[in-house]
Structures are given as C-alpha cells and as structure tokens.
Amino acid sequence: MTAETLNVKGMSCGHCVQAVEGSVGGLRGVSNVKVHLDQGKVDVEYDKEVTSHEDIVEAIDDQGYDVEE
Numbered sequence: 082m083t084a085e086t087l088n089v090k091g092m093s094c095g096h097c098v099q100a101v102e103g104s105v106g107g108l109r110g111v112s113n114v115k116v117h118l119d120q121g122k123v124d125v126e127y128d129k130e131v132t133s134h135e136d137i138v139e140a141i142d143d144q145g146y147d148v149e150e
C-alpha cells in the first residue's frame with residue numbers, strides 16, 4: 082500500500098471535500114482518502130498495482146481542483 086499527501090488548491094467548503102473524496106475514493110485500488118480542508122491537503126492510500134499517482138491527480142483535476150506537484 083502506498084500513502085501520499087497531495088497539496089490541492091481551490092478546495093473551500095464541504096462540497097469540495099465531498100467532490101474530492103468521492104472521486105478519488107471511487108478509483109479502483111484506493112483504500113482510503115481524507116481531505117484536510119484547512120490545510121489544503123489530501124491524504125490518500127492506494128495500491129500501486131491497480132492505480133497510479135497520475136490517475137489520482139487526474140481524478141482531482143477532473144473535479145476542478147489543482148494538484149501542486
């Protein structure tokens with residue numbers, strides 16, 4: 082299992098939390114996702130055999146938020 086913390090810009094309210102947690106949490110291979118709204122951070126745990134960092138970044142981007150690489 083891989084654990085990462087991503088810095089995500091643009092999340093401002095509970096709707097944003099649900100959008101990010103819902104989209105990332107819906108990816109195959111993601112076992113845990115937690116948004117820290119006050120810090121602009123997203124903790125994610127996933128199986129590298131099933132999904133990738135790029136897939137997660139894309140899922141967040143699709144919701145309209147920017148991941149700072």
Ligand SMILES: [Cu+2]
Pocket residue numbers: 092093094095096097098
């Ligand atoms: Cu919001």
